[in-house]
Amino acid sequence: MKEIIVSLITGALSGMGIGGGSLLIILLTAFFGVAQQTAQSINLIYFLPCAAVSLFIHFKNGFVDKKTALTVALSGCVSAIPFAYFAVNCDSSVLRKCFAILIFICGILQLFKKSR
Numbered sequence: 001m002k003e004i005i006v007s008l009i010t011g012a013l014s015g016m017g018i019g020g021g022s023l024l025i026i027l028l029t030a031f032f033g034v035a036q037q038t039a040q041s042i043n044l045i046y047f048l049p050c051a052a053v054s055l056f057i058h059f060k061n062g063f064v065d066k067k068t069a070l071t072v073a074l075s076g077c078v079s080a081i082p083f084a085y086f087a088v089n090c091d092s093s094v095l096r097k098c099f100a101i102l103i104f105i106c107g108i109l110q111l112f113k114k115s116r
Contacts, residue, residue, distance in 0.1 A: 002031070010046075021047050022103060029096065036095045037087060 010024040021043045028039040058064050087095055 006031075021050075022106075025099065026103075036092045036099065040087060040095070040099075 006024070006027050010021070010027070013023055024046060025036075025039045025043050028034040028042060029036055034042070055064070
């Protein structure tokens with residue numbers, strides 16, 4: 001039953017653009033005892049269909065700058081290879097700390113972000 005509730009919450013947050021995937025990793029590791037590498041793998045599998053649907057809808061509505069999207073996609077593909085290797089080969093506690101630092105930095109940046 002907890003799994004269904006977590007799925008509904010993270011799905012709803014992703015639909016609103018809040019970053020349900022990051023919440024999914026936290027919930028899986030903190031409440032379900034899933035290893036960090038496994039949680040991040042689940043998040044990547046979860047992210048792919050969400051990203052595909054979002055990209056299709058945004059592209060259809062004309063919200064995608066093709067040049068920027070291509071640049072981001074290419075740089076993401078290139079950087080994914082070494083960081084995937086890092087994630088698979090590093091200790092789970094190190095990966096957990098790196099993820100915590102990333103979430104903390106994102107939170108701080110959001111606090112000081114100027115609204116448009």
